Amino acid sequence: MQRDHAPHVLNHGNGLRPLADLPEGARAVVVAIQGGKALARRMAVFGFTPGAQVEMLRNVGRGPVLVRLQRHRLALGRGEAEKVWVRPIVARPATASLPPNK
Amino acid sequence: MGHCASTTTVDRSVRTSVPRVALLGPPNVGKSSLFTALTGIHRHVGNWPGKTVTLREGRARFPQGEYLVVDLPGTYGLGGHSEEEREALRFLLEARPDVVVVVANAAAPEYGLYLLADVLPLGLPTVLALNMADVAEQQGVHIDLEALRRHLGVPVVLVSAARGQGLEALLQAIAHALSRPRPTRAAPEIPQAWHETLARWEALLDRCSRLPFPASWAALKVLEGHPLVEALVRERCPELAAELQTQRSGNGHREAFLDLASARYAWVQAALQVGFRFPDSPTDALTDRLDRVLTHPYLGLPLLLIVLAGVYWLTFRLALPLSDWLQTALLGGLARALVPMLRPAPAWFQDLVLQGVLSGVGLVLSFFPILAVFFTALAVLEDVGYMARVAYIMHRTMARIGLSGRVFLPLFLGFGCNVPAVLGARIADSRKARLMAVLLAPFMPCTARMAVVTFLAPAFFGPQAPVVVWFLVTLNLLALLPVGLLLNRWLPQEEAAAAFIMEMPPYRRPQPRVVALFVWENLREFVTKAGTVILLVAVGVWALSYFPSGDVYDSYLARLGPWLAPLGRWLGWSDWRLPVALLTSFLAKENTIATLGVLYGLEPGSTLAQNVAEVLHPAARLSFLVVQMLFVPCAATVSAIRQEVGLRWAVFSVLLMLAVSLLAGALTFYGVRAVVGG
Numbered sequence A: 001m002q003r004d005h006a007p008h009v010l011n012h013g014n015g016l017r018p019l020a021d022l023p024e025g026a027r028a029v030v031v032a033i034q035g036g037k038a039l040a041r042r043m044a045v046f047g048f049t050p051g052a053q054v055e056m057l058r059n060v061g062r063g064p065v066l067v068r069l070q071r072h073r074l075a076l077g078r079g080e081a082e083k084v085w086v087r088p089i090v091a092r093p094a095t096a097s098l099p100p101n102k
Numbered sequence B: 001m002g003h004c005a006s007t008t009t010v011d012r013s014v015r016t017s018v019p020r021v022a023l024l025g026p027p028n029v030g031k032s033s034l035f036t037a038l039t040g041i042h043r044h045v046g047n048w049p050g051k052t053v054t055l056r057e058g059r060a061r062f063p064q065g066e067y068l069v070v071d072l073p074g075t076y077g078l079g080g081h082s083e084e085e086r087e088a089l090r091f092l093l094e095a096r097p098d099v100v101v102v103v104a105n106a107a108a109p110e111y112g113l114y115l116l117a118d119v120l121p122l123g124l125p126t127v128l129a130l131n132m133a134d135v136a137e138q139q140g141v142h143i144d145l146e147a148l149r150r151h152l153g154v155p156v157v158l159v160s161a162a163r164g165q166g167l168e169a170l171l172q173a174i175a176h177a178l179s180r181p182r183p184t185r186a187a188p189e190i191p192q193a194w195h196e197t198l199a200r201w202e203a204l205l206d207r208c209s210r211l212p213f214p215a216s217w218a219a220l221k222v223l224e225g226h227p228l229v230e231a232l233v234r235e236r237c238p239e240l241a242a243e244l245q246t247q248r249s250g251n252g253h254r255e256a257f258l259d260l261a262s263a264r265y266a267w268v269q270a271a272l273q274v275g276f277r278f279p280d281s282p283t284d285a286l287t288d289r290l291d292r293v294l295t296h297p298y299l300g301l302p303l304l305l306i307v308l309a310g311v312y313w314l315t316f317r318l319a320l321p322l323s324d325w326l327q328t329a330l331l332g333g334l335a336r337a338l339v340p341m342l343r344p345a346p347a348w349f350q351d352l353v354l355q356g357v358l359s360g361v362g363l364v365l366s367f368f369p370i371l372a373v374f375f376t377a378l379a380v381l382e383d384v385g386y387m388a389r390v391a392y393i394m395h396r397t398m399a400r401i402g403l404s405g406r407v408f409l410p411l412f413l414g415f416g417c418n419v420p421a422v423l424g425a426r427i428a429d430s431r432k433a434r435l436m437a438v439l440l441a442p443f444m445p446c447t448a449r450m451a452v453v454t455f456l457a458p459a460f461f462g463p464q465a466p467v468v469v470w471f472l473v474t475l476n477l478l479a480l481l482p483v484g485l486l487l488n489r490w491l492p493q494e495e496a497a498a499a500f501i502m503e504m505p506p507y508r509r510p511q512p513r514v515v516a517l518f519v520w521e522n523l524r525e526f527v528t529k530a531g532t533v534i535l536l537v538a539v540g541v542w543a544l545s546y547f548p549s550g551d552v553y554d555s556y557l558a559r560l561g562p563w564l565a566p567l568g569r570w571l572g573w574s575d576w577r578l579p580v581a582l583l584t585s586f587l588a589k590e591n592t593i594a595t596l597g598v599l600y601g602l603e604p605g606s607t608l609a610q611n612v613a614e615v616l617h618p619a620a621r622l623s624f625l626v627v628q629m630l631f632v633p634c635a636a637t638v639s640a641i642r643q644e645v646g647l648r649w650a651v652f653s654v655l656l657m658l659a660v661s662l663l664a665g666a667l668t669f670y671g672v673r674a675v676v677g678g
């Protein structure tokens, strides 16, 4: 699991991006949660743990986003969505397997 | 099933011989519904997370035995992140229920199972109740209860609180758990990396024998950096405090917590694999489609405003004619019937009945239809699941004043009554957010104030009345922004800004039973209030207006007039009766009308509102309504504020509302007069 204090690991270069940048309809795998203790904990309790799959339902580039996490629909403030780093799942019709994330 | 109490190890709960059963679960899974099904006691239910903010206990009597059932606020974990999570945890730790029933949503069980993973290490007898069995069945979710039971090591039952199904099995499971004091299998594996640290903590905490929970659980929570548990350890075993401090591992807590949460979710996944089979496309197509529209970036807010306008329109359309009829036909008839009966009585008594009691309480009761329509609309909105979307839509606006959209939900309740809005502010994630929500709650135009306004506006403004009411509501809502901004700036900053993360429940058809119950409860509350406080105040105001001489204009109340008249004149009110009426609205908002009724008296051929309208310039009419809408919170709300955040803030709230209302009233009067002339 990537740590908060290794920001060099969390950048767009290695295919990662904040959840807030995920377009509507796209799916992704959670890689790490940035930010303070309180936020990280809260997000983890809601299921944003490394390896969890999310689907972006509503993202208009500003304001809160709506995502689907397993069978739950969640509203997430933009600031919070910016702190969740994900690896988008590239839609490959034949193989729907997850890319490894560790 | 034998009698439960005899088979249990209840030695630690000395307070009751009846076993205590706690309903614990994530928000909106139906805990309160289950509580009602078990105890027959009605609680506020509705389709958004966070309705229940206080504990409530009730007795459940069955042929098989008797339990004390406790309905806890919804919580996602035992981490103590928000007030209701802390409250739930405090209850578990301090009251030590004999059985914990973890309630999960059978159709979306992840969060319930996560909570179960967090609860199991506490070592309390535990039952997993999968509620909403009907929904799960309808969605084609297959659940293998036996496999789940074996896998989890706790009794698992499928129930539907809405249909009253599975309660028998739940009672059996509770009895079973009572007879076996510990779950047979413990919770998720602790990741290898933390074993050593955990063992060290456990060894340390083992030396503290006065802990109300197992040392292993305490160790886990201290490892996670749990403030409540650490505080409890320090309080019970002060000798360990120094060691606790030195062994703390800097930033390690964050990583420990995240790793443990991951482990719990891995455990949840395993349980899902074992016990659940979901249909291939689990998505709720209707909810997706509705959300495309209702949470639309450009349509969402206008739709919300239209919904609100629709609610008020319905109120005007359906309730007002009925209300008028009640006032003229019913009250008038009653008065005519009473006159001959009262003839032998002394003059003051006749006046008391006809002026004090009839025109006071009678007028208040004519609000009945208004409130009934309003509460029905609110209940329907809530039960279809629209409320959670309101939080989403309002988040951007609320974020401007440093609050999250979630905090708008208790405020939204304030449209009904400010008291539940103040109490509901507990769902806020931080102390500051809660305080702000409490102070902003009185800005919400409650039904009592709306009733006053809908009563006066038609006579004041004729066909323009709906527009005026709409303006007044908007003004109240707009006032939230500058006041919120000031409060946000002025109150001390907190290091962690409140995070906005909230579940959006699926939309569904409103259940008539739930709606009817909501309306009934609120109306009953209103009537009991009208029957006691308002009756007393109406009679009291009548007495002040009748004595010493029987002439209103020479009465004690009139003598208050000169004191208040300058203030009233400043706001354009030429008549001293208006500020006096406003003052009595402190006891209950509806009193404005009751007092006006006493002061103006009932005259045949014209309604009270018309009598009041006659003496006022249009600008003054508007300013009166503006002040009325923003005036100091009613006594019930002030007492709720005091209870929630203390006397100091209650006084502050009164002064704040006083200042805002007078300022807004003056601005309205001079502004409108400058435009229309006069």
Ligand SMILES: Nc1nc2c(ncn2[C@@H]2O[C@H](COP(=O)(O)OP(=O)(O)OP(=O)(O)O)[C@@H](O)[C@H]2O)c(=O)[nH]1
Pocket: B025, B026, B027, B028, B029, B030, B031, B032, B033, B034, B044, B045, B046, B047, B048, B049, B050, B051, B052, B053, B073, B074, B075, B131, B132, B133, B134, B135, B159, B160, B161, B162, B163, B383, B511, B514
């Ligand atoms: N279909 C169905 N709906 C249910 C069932 N149980 C509860 N509900 C509905 O689910 C919604 C939430 O129920 P509540 O009882 O308020 O849930 P809660 O767990 O007390 O929620 P909070 O107090 O917010 O934590 C309400 O609209 C209920 O009518 C059930 O078994 N089946």
Ligand SMILES: [Mg+2]
Pocket: B031, B032, B033, B044, B045, B051, B052, B073, B074
């Ligand atoms: Mg509840």
